[in-house]
Amino acid sequence: MKSAKTASGRATIYDVAKLVGVNPSTVSRALGQPERVSLKTRKLVQDAVAELNFNVNPLARALPTGRTGLVGLIVSDITNPSYFDIIRGAQSAAAVHGTTLMLAESTESAQTEAIAAQRMQPSTDGIILAGPRMSDPDIIALSEQKPIAVINRHVDGVDSVVPDIEPGINAAVRHLAAQGHHKIAFLSGPDQSWISARRWECLVACCEWMKRETQLIPTTAPTTEGGRIAARNVRASGATAAICYNDLLAIGLMQELQAAAVKVPDDFSVVGIDDIFGSDFTTPALTTIASPLSECGAAALDLVLSALPGSDGNPRVATQRGLHELRATLLVRGSSGKLVAPTQ
Amino acid sequence: MKSAKTASGRATIYDVAKLVGVNPSTVSRALGQPERVSLKTRKLVQDAVAELNFNVNPLARALPTGRTGLVGLIVSDITNPSYFDIIRGAQSAAAVHGTTLMLAESTESAQTEAIAAQRMQPSTDGIILAGPRMSDPDIIALSEQKPIAVINRHVDGVDSVVPDIEPGINAAVRHLAAQGHHKIAFLSGPDQSWISARRWECLVACCEWMKRETQLIPTTAPTTEGGRIAARNVRASGATAAICYNDLLAIGLMQELQAAAVKVPDDFSVVGIDDIFGSDFTTPALTTIASPLSECGAAALDLVLSALPGSDGNPRVATQRGLHELRATLLVRGSSGKLVAPTQ
DNA sequence: CTGAAAGCGCTTACAG
């Protein structure tokens, strides 16, 4: 540490004030509301700030104002690439607004998630929950303290960002049906995943309409490993195609099927959801229902920020704001296609 | 917001103190140094804390103590999957220590990076710079204010984490030489990337020793797109194999070569560096020099934390601390192999 | 346009 201006080694507005010969409050004004200060002092303060290499301490500022300039982002599993896009989107949006992101992970545990949220709560202006595992009441309780935005889940009265999956699922089922598939398996996500249940419901409704069979295959984890493990059950179900809760599951499933000499897509078609990085690296490239994850992250950040006192501040659902880009769309690549050797 | 205990809607130690009937300072002690308070009051305080759902405000605590419990992490490009592993490693390590990560991005610009660091500086206990683009003096200046740890770069007197790339490069060159390759191209990283220069130097030395030719191919960006663009120059160089600054470059190069009907690895071998997520999804799977990125993130966080007043606090280089796992190792997969149809 | 004062929520010597 360098010879200190202050205990923490940095210059404060008092140092600036002394150098300029004004009151600290004037420095504060020159910094925060320059129009309320004479051009001359403004200039003097700027010079002193530059000379002392002064930066305002956002933490100290946060105390009297209640605004920290920090937004928390809690993801359930930082290992999961889907969240990378969300993090990226939120981070970029944050940068635009001069806000900084605080990152935490719930490791798929509702309790860890709640604790992380509690801990972040006092030091942030608001929190984004990406794919939360917490209960609705817990989330609502949280949202009563500070703005909360939820991604991929709907909670009454809480701002949420959930891209419309229906067009994607519809397109996928239609696509598979057209290729001769009659029974479509669904590899589900974690039990507490709200969005997994929605996707399954949507698939059921769609298959009913299209007169196709469908079957739920539970998985041990939303990972490639989980997909691998589920492969046997998928095969045993008699389905000839699968739509998976996420791309990781789909990739794992495909790998395991191929390891068992099941040809994709000739013998079996695989469809993922998300379009994560690398999903087009596989052979065949993964057909997937692309979810605008990065946009979701950005939208969630915008929601939090606009819910802050000073903004318009009406809770709303991003998908209802006419954010037309927040919908899932089918991306047909190589892993889905005509059934060459039906198993039934 | 709920009916407020305080302006920000939360209970403070004053509320707890009032409820218990003690002085706020006693509450503070009961929370921070419970052994300095009678068992009875400690219990009373705990109950009141639970009843009021009180959480200490880390920001307010930070002001008198100078410790924020926050560590900043600045990456040059959040879009680059290599950084995901670093972020992940740092985040996990942070969670273990009850520390929270603040995330920022420099978008490959030295200036943006410096600004981000300046902004983070007052509100964090220390900062991790992953693949910094800033100049040495700037980094040193930063490190004089708060603990700094640098990943994939060496700066005099600054804690740094840089996995030993040499064993990986050596193994790669040996491997390629054994497969009949005589000229090896290197697709370089960004100009300001310290580690790119080191990797190139290392390759030159190794090729010299092994009596192989090598040639530097500059790239426009460390992305798949950059790899694609470089493909033509790589081909023109007469090299029959390439080692790339990172996997993204390698994957792009491979894609473009394949698009031009160049067979990998029969006509040309491609080797990446990092072993990012998805690098084994390609066909052929990418041979790569695996870098322990996640461990680097964790090690950097440990360095920052241990440099804090109260810890032993001697700057050192992680690789010198006997962290044997921090070395790169060759992962031979399908994208490298025997030269079937040499071009020269 | 600027100063002096009080306060944001917490901690920590200093007394007792």
Place this chain on the structure above:
DNA sequence: CTGAAAGCGCTTACAG
């Protein structure tokens, strides 16, 4: 073991 006081760095009515 506990209270009263001062202070961390900043902001914002309130006067002038």
